[in-house]
Amino acid sequence: MEELEKVKRKIKNAGELQSVVKIMKAISSTNIREYERAVESLGEYARSIEMGLAVVMKSEKIIPALFPSGKGELLGAVIFGSDQGLCGKFNEQIASFALVEIAGMGYEATRAVAVGERVIPHLEDGGLSIEAHFTFSGDFLGITDVMGEVLVKIEEWRIDGGLDRIVLFYNRPESGPLATFRPSMADLLPLDAEEMNELSERRWPSRSLPTFSMDPERLFSSLVREQIFTSLYRAFVESLASENASRLSSMQAAERNIEEHLNELSVQYRKRRQEAISSEMQDVLVGFEALMGERRRG
Numbered sequence: 001m002e003e004l005e006k007v008k009r010k011i012k013n014a015g016e017l018q019s020v021v022k023i024m025k026a027i028s029s030t031n032i033r034e035y036e037r038a039v040e041s042l043g044e045y046a047r048s049i050e051m052g053l054a055v056v057m058k059s060e061k062i063i064p065a066l067f068p069s070g071k072g073e074l075l076g077a078v079i080f081g082s083d084q085g086l087c088g089k090f091n092e093q094i095a096s097f098a099l100v101e102i103a104g105m106g107y108e109a110t111r112a113v114a115v116g117e118r119v120i121p122h123l124e125d126g127g128l129s130i131e132a133h134f135t136f137s138g139d140f141l142g143i144t145d146v147m148g149e150v151l152v153k154i155e156e157w158r159i160d161g162g163l164d165r166i167v168l169f170y171n172r173p174e175s176g177p178l179a180t181f182r183p184s185m186a187d188l189l190p191l192d193a194e195e196m197n198e199l200s201e202r203r204w205p206s207r208s209l210p211t212f213s214m215d216p217e218r219l220f221s222s223l224v225r226e227q228i229f230t231s232l233y234r235a236f237v238e239s240l241a242s243e244n245a246s247r248l249s250s251m252q253a254a255e256r257n258i259e260e261h262l263n264e265l266s267v268q269y270r271k272r273r274q275e276a277i278s279s280e281m282q283d284v285l286v287g288f289e290a291l292m293g294e295r296r297r298g
Helices: 002-060 090-105 117-125 140-160 193-201 216-297
Strands: 074-080 109-115 130-134 163-174 180-189
Touching (some): 002 193, 074 090, 074 117, 074 140, 074 216, 090 117, 090 163, 090 180, 090 216, 109 140, 117 130, 163 216
Parallel strands (some): 074 163
């Protein structure tokens, strides 16, 4: 009887864990859809910024200052990881990718920051020192706050000088029926001179070019800042979508394991219950035979 109760408790605990896993699956699925919609909206906003830059470039023929103007062999890196667990190899994969790519670039030194603290141990184990990290509160307002802090850090790098390049490392979702992702790298700075020239030569979609009254240099600088912020925001949102995709995959695997475990426990429960019933019936029969023997002797 004690064994039967023990199995019942295990079944109850596994059922409760299964409920938690299902809730986490639902949350991850919802988050993935929200972040995917955010990426689509960012695409529209990024195109608006590009059109604004094209207007300024066409009107004033501005030659952009390609910040940063490097004074040495120094790389700046922003690595996006996670603050939450239960997301499989998400942090290990992006850390491994970033370490390999940074090593292959051949810079003398790297200044690196991490968004999400769980990726830091993997980076430091690979010999990369992290000078600052930023945590995420869990909503879209929190994304804006964190990206603002990252921009402040990038401005500190600009003031210190010596940077030749700033790159972003993040996991990016892949299209398909399964929630998958892959590590990616994107250049944040310096601005791509060829891309800027292409903008100035791109054919405008209407007959007349829009006009503006703001100082061209100030307007150009403002648009570039928005472009940098959008690039950071997009990388972070895609990283969050990938994190939830990884968590969803982990929860699906956990759910399968729990279902298998529940099936095993159900078999054990039926076996223990049958043994308990058989034992009780045996006790009844023994008692009945003992009683009948006493009556016969009486």
